[in-house]
Structures are given as C-alpha cells and as structure tokens.
Amino acid sequence: MTSRGRFADVVFGRKQLIVLIAFVAALSGIGVGLSAQKAVWEGWVIDRLFQLRTVLRPAQAKTPAPVVVVGLDQVSLDSEKLAVLPRVLMTPFFAKAGQGVIDAGALVAGFDFVFAYSADDFQFPGSGEASLRGLDVPFKRFLLQNRGKVFIAHTEIGVPHRSFSAVAGAGGVRSVLVVTDSDGIVRRHAPDAPLVDSPDMIDAVLAKLGSDISEGYVAIPTSRLATSTPYLSLVDVLTMLETEEGKEALKDFVGGRAVLFGSMLPYEDEHLYSDRFLPHLPAKEAMTGPSGRPRVQPQTAGVLILADIVGAAVSGRVAKAPPRGVLPAVAILFAVAGSLAGLFLPLMVLPAVALSGIVAGLGVSLAGLEFGVLFAPGVAPVACVSAMVVSAVGKVGILQRKQRSLVRLFSHYLAPDVIRQMAQSEQLPELGGDTRHVVVGFIDIAGFTKMSESLADREVVRVVNSCFDAIGQVITAHQGYIDKYIGDAIMAVWNAPNTVDDPERAAVDSACEIVRLLDRMRDKTGQPALDLRVALHAGHVLVGDIGGEYRRSFTVMGTTVNTASRIEAVAKENRVRLAFSKPIADKLPESYPKKAIWTGLLRGLSKDTTVFTLDTAEMKMERIAPAAREKHTGKSGGLRKRSV
Missing domain, CATH: 3.30.70.1230 (Nucleotide cyclase, GGDEF domain)
Incomplete structure (x- = not known):
C-alpha cells in the first residue's frame, strides 16, 4: 500500500467515513426540513390533511354552531322588500334585522360591510333637495342603543362614514381584514389580546362569546362553509320578524350565538379558504332559512370565513403550533432515520423507504390535528427524504471508494485494467x-x-x-x-x-x-x-x-x-x-x-x-x-x- 493510501485510510477510514456521512446527512436533513416551514406548497398539504381528516374521522354528533351568517344575497336583492332600493340605502333594513337578532337572543352582531356613505349627505343635483335626510336614523339609533354588542367594519382602504363611526363608539368599528398565507389562502388568525381591546372584529366577537384564546391558531373546517355554516338570507330575517311564529323560529336560530351580516354575492368579498377540498354538507343537515343558500362558488365569501374563524376558536376546531423544541426534535428524528436508511439499506429499496418516510411524516401532522397541534407538514418528510438522498449519495461514494481501494489493493496481484473491467461488468x-x-x-x-x-x-x-x-x-x-x-x-x-x-x-x-x-x-x-x-x-x-x-x-x-x-x-x-x-x-x-x-x-x-x-x-x-x-x-x- 502506498503512503498516500495509508494516509487516506487513517484520515478517512471506512467507519469514520460512514459516521461523517451520517452526521452530514442528518444535519442537512434537519436544515432542509426546518426550512420547509411555510413553503409555498405547505398550505396545499395542510388543506389536503384537513380533507383526509374529514374522510378518516368517524361521524360525530353535531354541536350547535356558535356563529350564524345573515347574507345579503341575490334572493334578498330580488325580493319585493328590497328590490326598490339601491344597496347604499338599505341601512333601515339592516337596523331592523340587526335589532331583531339582538332581541332574539344573539350575543353579538357584526356587520361585514363598510358603511362609507350616509343618505343624510345626499342632495339632488340642481335643486339641492335633501329628501333622503333621516333615512339612516334607524340604523344610527340601532348602533347607539347596542354599543358593545354591535360592530361595523372597516378595511384597509374603506372606513365608515363619520356619522356611523360616531354613534358606534370607539370600539364599535373593527377591522375585517384577514391574513393570507404565502400561497394567498386564508387559514390562520393571530388574536390580539386582550380580545375586548383588539382592533379586529373577529377578536371582538370572540370576546363576546366568552373565548379567552390568545395564541395564533389555524381553523380546521370540516366541510365547505357555504354548505354548512348556519345561514339566513336577509329577507328571511325580515320576514320572520313580521310574525310571532317567525320571531320564535329566529330565537331558535340565533339565540346564544353570534350573528355576522355580510355579502353573499358572487365575486364580491371572496377569498380562497382551506375548505375548498372538503365535502359538501347535505342540505338536510344544514341550518338554513326558507330562501335556501346561494350556490357554492370556487372561492368562499368573506363573512363565512370570519364566521368559521370565530366558530373554530369557540368550539375547539383549531390547531396551534407545537411547543418550542418539538418541531426540531421531529426533524432530528426523521433526518436521522433517513440518513441511516440511505446508508444501510439497499439502493433499490430507497424509493419505497422515501415514500414511507413521507407517509409517516404526514401521519405525524395528521395525528397532531387530533390533539390540536399543527406540525408543519413539510418538515418531517423533507428532513427524512433529504437526509436519505445525502446519505445515499455518500453511500455511492463509499462504494466507489471501496471499488477504488479493491482495484488499488488487488493491482498488486492482478492487472488494474482487468480488475476495473471485472468491477464494471460485475462478472469474471x-x-x-x-x-x-x-x-x-x-x-x-x-x-x-x-x-x-x-x-x-x-x-x-x-x-x-x-x-x-x-x-x-x-x-x-x-x-x-x-x-x-x-x-x-x-x-x-x-x-x-x-x-x-x-x-x-x-x-x-x-x-x-x-x-x-x-x-x-x-x-x-x-x-x-x-x-x-x-x-x-x-x-x-x-x-x-x-x-x-x-x-x-x-x-x-x-x-x-x-x-x-x-x-x-x-x-x-x-x-x-x-x-x-x-x-x-x-x-x-x-x-x-x-x-x-x-x-x-x-x-x-x-x-x-x-x-x-x-x-x-x-x-x-x-x-x-x-x-x-x-x-x-x-x-x-x-x-x-x-x-x-
């Protein structure tokens, strides 16, 4: 053996080289796995996990939903009650419906509308006649009488008219902005504690429902919101309020719950939500008014998303981040397993082992949902597969090094060209x-x-x-x-x-x-x-x-x-x-x-x-x-x- 060969064997002996490759592979797997958090494809996997959870989860008794949505839909706009007025002049109907649900036992009412226009400011061109003055009085009276129980919306670019903001009070105007993940889809909410002082309408409604949640969470929907959220058309509420029987039905619908008013018109205030892969709830199982529901759109109405984010927190359908250190520990476990598999298992079985590692990693995330913990689904599979790839490449290097060593050693007994030919053909x-x-x-x-x-x-x-x-x-x-x-x-x-x-x-x-x-x-x-x-x-x-x-x-x-x-x-x-x-x-x-x-x-x-x-x-x-x-x-x- 040459001095060069002896030096290489001393510094990079086979056992030392295996340990070094295993360490580098595991370290690489941990790093790459943890970097997969919040990757652009992670949200898609989370939504698929929600879908799989719905399929695997046995049927359970339905608990009353804590939030009811009252929608301004096409049925309402086409009804005899509302067809005569443009939308900006419908505040009297919102006042009547809002007071009706409060009187029916609703704990809180939130309006996912920006009331940026006041009829009191309208004057007919030319004559200057202010014939609409006083139209908004019922709604302003409603806001004033129910301060602390009624909230109206503002957005990033839209704020209520100053007259509405004044009667709603300092805490009566809340933001209805929702945060999207890197893929543009709404999934999570970060409460701003204390909830009663939060600028977000979601937090204000949560506080009224008695929630004390303070950590960020991901809502876990169980079906398409457009088919499962308790829903009443605005015209249904107005109709119910005309009879005693209707008022009793309204009490059953909204009593002890939060009521959110919002638009259900297609392509208006819609977002992608994590319910898009979930099954539709059969119509007979959903709480729905006489007018039914609008048809399901590819995207989800913003008011339904607000309702689900609130309802998930109240009913416990949430997943929070794991405790500090748990996710790195999972990455370490899967990276070590992947690195050992890549080193010691035959190369031909590694694709199947990699697939098993992916399934096991997703299984950890799926199991975590049952305990209210959301493990970033990309961490474990990516840590396992990347470590396996690195160690497999290292293993190939070891095999090549072994082949070179055999050629070098046996070249003292046989022609190196003959040895290389046998090594390449793998036969005598x-x-x-x-x-x-x-x-x-x-x-x-x-x-x-x-x-x-x-x-x-x-x-x-x-x-x-x-x-x-x-x-x-x-x-x-x-x-x-x-x-x-x-x-x-x-x-x-x-x-x-x-x-x-x-x-x-x-x-x-x-x-x-x-x-x-x-x-x-x-x-x-x-x-x-x-x-x-x-x-x-x-x-x-x-x-x-x-x-x-x-x-x-x-x-x-x-x-x-x-x-x-x-x-x-x-x-x-x-x-x-x-x-x-x-x-x-x-x-x-x-x-x-x-x-x-x-x-x-x-x-x-x-x-x-x-x-x-x-x-x-x-x-x-x-x-x-x-x-x-x-x-x-x-x-x-x-x-x-x-x-x-």
Missing part, C-alpha cells in the same frame, strides 16, 4: 482470451543462487523484495505489466492487458533504466555482486485467464514467452545485461546502438533466432568486479529450469 472474464502482439521480458537477478547460500532466509527475502520493488516501479512507469514472479526473476509484458503504442521501445527503455539502477540496488541491499539480465522478445501470445471455476490466473501464453525465456540463456553466455530478438530490434529507431551478438537455433524452436544487445558499456557484465563475476557463473542451473 471467460476462460481463454484474445491473441495480441506483445513484448515479453524476463528480468533475472544474476548469481542469486550463489548469493543466497551465504544469507539468512529473511535477508534473502529483503534483498529480493528490494530489487523487485525498484524494478517493478520502472516497469510500471513504462506501461509494462508484471505478469508473475518466478523465484528470483520477473516476467513482464508490454501491451497486455493495457495498450501501449510502441511496446518494443517501451520495453527496451525500461530495461535500460533498470540496468542503470544497479548501483543503487547494490548499495541498498549491501550486495556488491548483485547483477541483472534482461531478455526481451516480441510476438503474438494468448492473453487471458487460465485455470478453472474456483481458481484462475491472468497471464500470457505461447511461443513468444518461451522464446523470451531462451534468449535469457544467450544473454548469460554472452555476458550482457540486455538481450532482445530481431522483431524488437527492427522496431527500434536508428539512434539505438543495436548490435547482433548471437544467431542460432534456440532450444525448442525450429527457426534460427538473431539476438541483439545495445552496444554500450553499461550493458556488458564485465564492468563488475572479478569476485562478483565468479559468483555469476553458478546460476546456470536455475536458468535451465526455466528454459526447458
């Missing part, structure tokens, strides 16, 4: 192989047998390993592949299994550099008699796996290998450090000082072979000391064993 190559043109080389430690007789076994191993390490680095640097170690020799191949553009020149250059390492190897091993012989031959060989089902080896086979081995004997006889065949000599440039040293029939071959060397001083073994030359002569027995 077929036995046999392909025929390729290669250069085969035998690098032999000359005189090794004689030298090893005087050395201890451990010292022999040290000398051999030191030489093989230096020689192997040179072979690899010149794109060679070490096929095998044969005792004190190395069999190397150029152009298999990798591809080398000029294998003959690469092999000779490698041999020259190995020879130049002799002095350094002698100093390092402490063996002055150490010498080398390199034999090279080029030709076609069979490259591939040999062996069986349970054990195999990658190698090269053929006459070329045997010829290279025989050429080593020629090198020994001619006392040269490098010997190579004519096919190699023919491929070398003219600048290489090639010299033929032998021509003849090598053992086992049928044709003559010409052997060359480089005509340089360093290639002649005579350069070594006489004592070392004597030791080299004892190596012939090992050579014959290999060349037979």
Whole structure:
C-alpha cells in the first residue's frame, strides 16, 4: 500500500467515513426540513390533511354552531322588500334585522360591510333637495342603543362614514381584514389580546362569546362553509320578524350565538379558504332559512370565513403550533432515520423507504390535528427524504471508494485494467482470451543462487523484495505489466492487458533504466555482486485467464514467452545485461546502438533466432568486479529450469 493510501485510510477510514456521512446527512436533513416551514406548497398539504381528516374521522354528533351568517344575497336583492332600493340605502333594513337578532337572543352582531356613505349627505343635483335626510336614523339609533354588542367594519382602504363611526363608539368599528398565507389562502388568525381591546372584529366577537384564546391558531373546517355554516338570507330575517311564529323560529336560530351580516354575492368579498377540498354538507343537515343558500362558488365569501374563524376558536376546531423544541426534535428524528436508511439499506429499496418516510411524516401532522397541534407538514418528510438522498449519495461514494481501494489493493496481484473491467461488468472474464502482439521480458537477478547460500532466509527475502520493488516501479512507469514472479526473476509484458503504442521501445527503455539502477540496488541491499539480465522478445501470445471455476490466473501464453525465456540463456553466455530478438530490434529507431551478438537455433524452436544487445558499456557484465563475476557463473542451473 502506498503512503498516500495509508494516509487516506487513517484520515478517512471506512467507519469514520460512514459516521461523517451520517452526521452530514442528518444535519442537512434537519436544515432542509426546518426550512420547509411555510413553503409555498405547505398550505396545499395542510388543506389536503384537513380533507383526509374529514374522510378518516368517524361521524360525530353535531354541536350547535356558535356563529350564524345573515347574507345579503341575490334572493334578498330580488325580493319585493328590497328590490326598490339601491344597496347604499338599505341601512333601515339592516337596523331592523340587526335589532331583531339582538332581541332574539344573539350575543353579538357584526356587520361585514363598510358603511362609507350616509343618505343624510345626499342632495339632488340642481335643486339641492335633501329628501333622503333621516333615512339612516334607524340604523344610527340601532348602533347607539347596542354599543358593545354591535360592530361595523372597516378595511384597509374603506372606513365608515363619520356619522356611523360616531354613534358606534370607539370600539364599535373593527377591522375585517384577514391574513393570507404565502400561497394567498386564508387559514390562520393571530388574536390580539386582550380580545375586548383588539382592533379586529373577529377578536371582538370572540370576546363576546366568552373565548379567552390568545395564541395564533389555524381553523380546521370540516366541510365547505357555504354548505354548512348556519345561514339566513336577509329577507328571511325580515320576514320572520313580521310574525310571532317567525320571531320564535329566529330565537331558535340565533339565540346564544353570534350573528355576522355580510355579502353573499358572487365575486364580491371572496377569498380562497382551506375548505375548498372538503365535502359538501347535505342540505338536510344544514341550518338554513326558507330562501335556501346561494350556490357554492370556487372561492368562499368573506363573512363565512370570519364566521368559521370565530366558530373554530369557540368550539375547539383549531390547531396551534407545537411547543418550542418539538418541531426540531421531529426533524432530528426523521433526518436521522433517513440518513441511516440511505446508508444501510439497499439502493433499490430507497424509493419505497422515501415514500414511507413521507407517509409517516404526514401521519405525524395528521395525528397532531387530533390533539390540536399543527406540525408543519413539510418538515418531517423533507428532513427524512433529504437526509436519505445525502446519505445515499455518500453511500455511492463509499462504494466507489471501496471499488477504488479493491482495484488499488488487488493491482498488486492482478492487472488494474482487468480488475476495473471485472468491477464494471460485475462478472469474471471467460476462460481463454484474445491473441495480441506483445513484448515479453524476463528480468533475472544474476548469481542469486550463489548469493543466497551465504544469507539468512529473511535477508534473502529483503534483498529480493528490494530489487523487485525498484524494478517493478520502472516497469510500471513504462506501461509494462508484471505478469508473475518466478523465484528470483520477473516476467513482464508490454501491451497486455493495457495498450501501449510502441511496446518494443517501451520495453527496451525500461530495461535500460533498470540496468542503470544497479548501483543503487547494490548499495541498498549491501550486495556488491548483485547483477541483472534482461531478455526481451516480441510476438503474438494468448492473453487471458487460465485455470478453472474456483481458481484462475491472468497471464500470457505461447511461443513468444518461451522464446523470451531462451534468449535469457544467450544473454548469460554472452555476458550482457540486455538481450532482445530481431522483431524488437527492427522496431527500434536508428539512434539505438543495436548490435547482433548471437544467431542460432534456440532450444525448442525450429527457426534460427538473431539476438541483439545495445552496444554500450553499461550493458556488458564485465564492468563488475572479478569476485562478483565468479559468483555469476553458478546460476546456470536455475536458468535451465526455466528454459526447458
């Protein structure tokens, strides 16, 4: 193992890397999950949870709704009582209806209308006649007599006429503005405590109904408001007040409740509300007057939203934010679960696990609604999935790192290209192989047998390993592949299994550099008699796996290998450090000082072979000391064993 590999394993060992990835994945999941609060899609999920809750929640006894809506609808405008007057002149009818519901037992009456115009100020053009003066007197008297129980509206751009504001009193004019979420849909309300002093009409009505709610909440509707909110048309109230029987029916309708007056006309004061996915309440179950209800619109009338926000708080149909720290704890739990799943479960099952995490996260939010707690529905699923994605990516990195480590480790035993090919195909190559043109080389430690007789076994191993390490680095640097170690020799191949553009020149250059390492190897091993012989031959060989089902080896086979081995004997006889065949000599440039040293029939071959060397001083073994030359002569027995 290289020093670089050891450093990487120490700093980023597999266990440490897994812990680091799990930590980073969990941290990422927590951060991304918590950032999903109030995302633009969160409201849509909340509304779907309300829908699912309605489907799953068993039928329960209906409790009387605390708020009744009296609507100015098209039926009222078309009735004989109201058709003769424009809407701005209907204050006498509002006064009569408002006083009627108060007398019938309503605890509070709120008007979701901005009475910005007073008939007392109207004068006919030209004549200046103020024939409408006094028309608003009944409504002003009604406001004055019921101060503290009746509220009129103002909006961001509309305020009541000063005469109405004066008789309504300081607390009689309240805001009917509603707050939308980031997706433009009304869902929540933040009370302004104390409620009696709040500028909002919702809070004023809540106070009159005895509510002491002070925390922000989300109203949980159970059906479309347009089909379920107790409703009377304005003309129905006026008609009921004309008979004793009608007055009794009105008492049953509004007694002990709040009454909100507002417009039910299409496209007038409408908002998107979280009831839009909910089922319609059957008409027979809804509290409705004789004139029925306006048809359900895509959006919800503002007065119905005000009524539901008030009614939800009074009847407990609200969900509040979880206590501080609970939501981060949920994010941590799901992020850790996601990160562990991504690391330790098979990649193929992660989509199903991610879906399970999403369902579980939404299940937590759905269960929280039953306890009046609204967990931001995006936090848990996003924390789980994002942590799982990060850890899965890290796991892929670990697998790739493991693959690289295996390639690096097993490259000491097998060609890295072969290992990478097996890793990519995930199967063993077929036995046999392909025929390729290669250069085969035998690098032999000359005189090794004689030298090893005087050395201890451990010292022999040290000398051999030191030489093989230096020689192997040179072979690899010149794109060679070490096929095998044969005792004190190395069999190397150029152009298999990798591809080398000029294998003959690469092999000779490698041999020259190995020879130049002799002095350094002698100093390092402490063996002055150490010498080398390199034999090279080029030709076609069979490259591939040999062996069986349970054990195999990658190698090269053929006459070329045997010829290279025989050429080593020629090198020994001619006392040269490098010997190579004519096919190699023919491929070398003219600048290489090639010299033929032998021509003849090598053992086992049928044709003559010409052997060359480089005509340089360093290639002649005579350069070594006489004592070392004597030791080299004892190596012939090992050579014959290999060349037979």
